[in-house]
Amino acid sequence: MIRITRRAALAGAVAGLAAPSLARAQNLTKTSVGVLRLSSSGPVFIAAERGYWREAGLDVELKYFTAAQQVPVAVTSGDADFGVTGLTAAFFNLAGKGALKIVAAQSREEKGFELNAYMATNAAIEKGFRSIRDFPGKRLGITTAGSTFHYALGLIARKYGFDPASVTLVPLQTLPNMQAAFKGGQVDAVIVPVTLARALEADKAGKILAWVGDETPWQLGALFTSPRAISEKRDLVERFIRGYLRGAADFNAAFNQRDAAGKEVRGTNFAETIGVVARAVQQSPELVTIGLPFVDAQGRLDVGDIYNQIAFWQQAGLVARDVNGKDIVDLSFVRGHMNVPRS
Amino acid sequence: MPVRGAALVAFVGLVAFWEFAVARGYVSPIFLPAPSSVLLALGELWNAGTLWRHVSESLVRLAGGWTVGTGCGLAAGFAIGVWSLGRAVGVPFVSALFPIPKISLLPLLILWLGIGEASKIATIALGVFFPTAIATYAAIDAVPRNLIRMAQSFDLPAADVLRKVVLPGALPGILAGFRISTSIALILLVSAEMIGAQYGIGAFILQAGNLMLTDQLLAGVLLISILGLALGTALTRIERRLLRWR
Amino acid sequence: MELVCEGISHRYGALEVLDGIDLTVRAGECLALLGPSGCGKSTLLGIMGGILKPSAGRVSVAGNPPAGSLNPITYIFQDFALLPWRTVEGNVALALEHRNLAAGELRARVGEALARTNLTEFSTAFPRQLSGGMRQRVGIARALAVDPAILLMDEPLSALDAQTRDLLMEDFLKLWLATRTTSVYVTHNLHEAIRLADRICVLSRRPGRIKEIVAVDLPQADRAMPVAARAMAELGERLWDAIRAEAQVAEREIADG
Numbered sequence: 001m002i003r004i005t006r007r008a009a010l011a012g013a014v015a016g017l018a019a020p021s022l023a024r025a026q027n028l029t030k031t032s033v034g035v036l037r038l039s040s041s042g043p044v045f046i047a048a049e050r051g052y053w054r055e056a057g058l059d060v061e062l063k064y065f066t067a068a069q070q071v072p073v074a075v076t077s078g079d080a081d082f083g084v085t086g087l088t089a090a091f092f093n094l095a096g097k098g099a100l101k102i103v104a105a106q107s108r109e110e111k112g113f114e115l116n117a118y119m120a121t122n123a124a125i126e127k128g129f130r131s132i133r134d135f136p137g138k139r140l141g142i143t144t145a146g147s148t149f150h151y152a153l154g155l156i157a158r159k160y161g162f163d164p165a166s167v168t169l170v171p172l173q174t175l176p177n178m179q180a181a182f183k184g185g186q187v188d189a190v191i192v193p194v195t196l197a198r199a200l201e202a203d204k205a206g207k208i209l210a211w212v213g214d215e216t217p218w219q220l221g222a223l224f225t226s227p228r229a230i231s232e233k234r235d236l237v238e239r240f241i242r243g244y245l246r247g248a249a250d251f252n253a254a255f256n257q258r259d260a261a262g263k264e265v266r267g268t269n270f271a272e273t274i275g276v277v278a279r280a281v282q283q284s285p286e287l288v289t290i291g292l293p294f295v296d297a298q299g300r301l302d303v304g305d306i307y308n309q310i311a312f313w314q315q316a317g318l319v320a321r322d323v324n325g326k327d328i329v330d331l332s333f334v335r336g337h338m339n340v341p342r343s
Numbered sequence: 344m345p346v347r348g349a350a351l352v353a354f355v356g357l358v359a360f361w362e363f364a365v366a367r368g369y370v371s372p373i374f375l376p377a378p379s380s381v382l383l384a385l386g387e388l389w390n391a392g393t394l395w396r397h398v399s400e401s402l403v404r405l406a407g408g409w410t411v412g413t414g415c416g417l418a419a420g421f422a423i424g425v426w427s428l429g430r431a432v433g434v435p436f437v438s439a440l441f442p443i444p445k446i447s448l449l450p451l452l453i454l455w456l457g458i459g460e461a462s463k464i465a466t467i468a469l470g471v472f473f474p475t476a477i478a479t480y481a482a483i484d485a486v487p488r489n490l491i492r493m494a495q496s497f498d499l500p501a502a503d504v505l506r507k508v509v510l511p512g513a514l515p516g517i518l519a520g521f522r523i524s525t526s527i528a529l530i531l532l533v534s535a536e537m538i539g540a541q542y543g544i545g546a547f548i549l550q551a552g553n554l555m556l557t558d559q560l561l562a563g564v565l566l567i568s569i570l571g572l573a574l575g576t577a578l579t580r581i582e583r584r585l586l587r588w589r
Numbered sequence: 590m591e592l593v594c595e596g597i598s599h600r601y602g603a604l605e606v607l608d609g610i611d612l613t614v615r616a617g618e619c620l621a622l623l624g625p626s627g628c629g630k631s632t633l634l635g636i637m638g639g640i641l642k643p644s645a646g647r648v649s650v651a652g653n654p655p656a657g658s659l660n661p662i663t664y665i666f667q668d669f670a671l672l673p674w675r676t677v678e679g680n681v682a683l684a685l686e687h688r689n690l691a692a693g694e695l696r697a698r699v700g701e702a703l704a705r706t707n708l709t710e711f712s713t714a715f716p717r718q719l720s721g722g723m724r725q726r727v728g729i730a731r732a733l734a735v736d737p738a739i740l741l742m743d744e745p746l747s748a749l750d751a752q753t754r755d756l757l758m759e760d761f762l763k764l765w766l767a768t769r770t771t772s773v774y775v776t777h778n779l780h781e782a783i784r785l786a787d788r789i790c791v792l793s794r795r796p797g798r799i800k801e802i803v804a805v806d807l808p809q810a811d812r813a814m815p816v817a818a819r820a821m822a823e824l825g826e827r828l829w830d831a832i833r834a835e836a837q838v839a840e841r842e843i844a845d846g
């Protein structure tokens with residue numbers, strides 16, 4: 001056993017304290033961000049872990065939530081200053097009431113990134129459900145109306161020119177319910193995240209017809225804050241985004257690299273960065289490696305798609321007609337946004 | 344009657360205060376929509392012609408689930424209450440299964456019964472079954488033994504003792520159990536309609552919550568409250584008729 | 590009918606309650622069972638009526654029940670045992686409904702029993718609307734409706750206040766004198782026993798044994814008369830002497846749990 005003298009212990013303690021107390025001496029501005037423990041929030045975890053915000057003069061508290069819709073609610077209520085999460089009809093309903101503004105990108109569905117799958121049951125395939133063009137007249141299990149899965153249906157409906165209303169939506173609320181309904185053959189198809197899709201395929205319950213990202217790239221998630229923060233604390237918002245974008249760049253550099261053939265290659269600092277994300281989402285690095293999403297290195301948004309999302313929800317009657325994309329997105333923080341509508 | 348009036352005045356006062364607080368901007372309508380916008384949401388539902396569809400589909404599920412659950416619960420409660428073997432088997436069974444949150448069984452129910460009406464009705468029936476069984480056998484236990492002994496001393500056949508003494512003696516307790524089980528049925532409506540329901544008050548509430556449409560959410564909650572109030576009033580009527588002797 | 594108890598002993602587990610009771614209830618008599626609380630009177634009555642099996646000894650019935658008796662051995666209960674959800678006539682009818690009587694006979698029997706107990710105007714009242722005395726009248730009417738051969742009464746008046754008790758006792762006596770149904774009247778009240786009984790069987794404290802059997806020679810109809818007062822008082826004193834010591838000890842026994 002090693003004996004530690006009191007003086008040595010004291011010296012160690014002082015040394016340990018030195019770094020944070022130094023940081024505190026810099027007078028960091030306190031702020032907070034609401035996130036889910038998902039790898040798509042990787043830029044947040046990386047920025048926090050690597051001190052990018054501290055370098056920008058911020059002391060950022062991460063507030064964890066368990067469901068996507070809780071994050072915009074938390075930002076609306078002032079429980080968190082920023083939020084990072086997937087875009088849903090609920091988000092646009094809150095944003096449409098003037099409570100939220102999108103300022104940068106989170107994850108995006110992209111070609112070659114297998115995040116969410118269109119799946120058909122064996123029985124449906126036998127009856128001729130061969131491709132995603134065959135959706136009309138089928139029963140599709142989703143979590144809820146207004147979810148990202150629902151929009152994934154809208155995307156192929158537009159792409160292949162069928163009416164999304166010709167597909168019977170079966171809202172099942174939870175992934176376990178969807179899994180059960182799919183296995184029991186009570187729905188013909190589901191749209192599910194990669195881990196569940198792999199599990200269902202392994203169980204021989206059905207087949208993956210296509211990946212959402214391969215079919216239609218779209219803006220899955222975003223970083224947002226309140227309009228009040230933008231008007232009253234613009235400087236803080238800018239510094240927060242600066243730190244966030246450094247995290248996004250690291251994320252992209254480590255996870256989103258492809259070779260000339262489009263095959264995945266491990267990027268800069270892959271193992272260490274996976275470790276950061278794995279700790280934050282409380283899963284094994286191996287599991288996290290499956291289903292890493294694409295995150296734009298510069299936080300650029302597919303603005304046109306956000307407008308499309310709003311239009312789709314309005315068409316489905318899930319978002320009020322008076323909600324306007326222009327009022328929801330603030331393009332002034334990040335340069336080079338994509339597909340910006342002209343008007 | 345004056346007490347009843349007080350409840351109404353308090354209710355109207357509260358709603359008026361709520362409306363005022365939202366109108367004057369003390370409370371953000373994002374967090375708490377004004378009563379008027381809740382009513383407006385109800386009105387929209389009415390105009391869209393879907394209000395009745397939501398209500399009627401829910402009523403069918405409630406009636407089906409409650410009837411099945413109550414029927415089985417009464418049978419089990421009687422078996423436990425009057426039959427010692429039934430008690431030996433039934434009581435540990437009921438105690439072990441009652442506390443299971445029925446919502447956690449949804450995936451299983453979907454596998455067994457599909458996502459049609461059967462699984463929704465079963466969810467409600469399961470929730471109703473246990474409190475009914477417990478209320479029934481507790482009510483039978485509470486029937487005074489001296490009344491049963493009296494009936495036996497006059498040589499009433501066992502079936503008559505059951506029908507004329509045990510059943511009416513247990514009726515107040517059973518009806519009190521109905522009050523609880525109808526509330527539980529309403530509570531479980533939302534869970535039941537988590538299973539792939541496109542219509543129904545529970546499905547409507549779920550969707551409104553998922554879309555953060557708080558005015559619609561409260562409109563759905565209001566519908567459930569009205570339903571609860573109506574069922575409670577009906578039960579009071581039934582109690583008053585059946586228990587006139589009290 | 591006559592009821593014969595031979596060598597009746599009873600124990601509840603380790604608790605010895607009755608010890609060697611030999612007793613004959615003679616046809617047409619009213620026998621009072623007098624003894625301190627807890628001495629086993631109710632137990633003995635239960636054994637007599639066959640709803641309790643004695644640990645030892647046997648009970649037999651001699652003679653045939655009168656024609657028309659629907660329930661030869663019939664109880665009247667201390668706590669009335671009325672169904673609160675049935676009206677007065679419903680409670681009386683309960684004792685008859687399973688006997689497959691013609692509808693007319695059932696109604697006639699109920700009506701007659703209610704008339705004899707002066708309950709006709711209350712026939713549609715519920716028990717909760719009646720006083721204690723009225724409720725026990727219903728209990729009596731229910732017993733009369735089946736034309737019993739033997740009436741077993743377990744302290745039928747002890748739940749009532751003193752005044753009601755006296756009034757009902759006189760009414761009951763009148764009814765009884767009209768039929769002279771063989772009766773066992775359990776009581777711990779000396780005055781009831783003296784007023785009603787042909788013979789009084791005094792039981793010791795637990796375990797109950799027969800201490801003595803005292804015959805009351807005066808006809809019941811004459812006992813309330815002033816000339817009888819002296820004889821009745823003497824009898825009362827004699828019985829009181831017999832039970833006082835027992836009652837005192839029994840009292841303490843119960844108080845000690």
Ligand SMILES: Nc1ncnc2c1ncn2[C@@H]1O[C@H](COP(=O)(O)OP(=O)(O)O)[C@@H](O)[C@H]1O
Nearest residue numbers: 601604606625626627628629630631632633795
């Ligand atoms: N079912 C029973 N089990 C056990 N003990 C009993 C039971 N019934 C009565 N006893 C006991 O037997 C004794 C005699 O009871 P009981 O016949 O009711 O006396 P009494 O009617 O003279 O007051 C009492 O001590 C009583 O506590």
Ligand SMILES: [Mg+2]
Nearest residue numbers: 630631632743
């Ligand atoms: Mg007794």
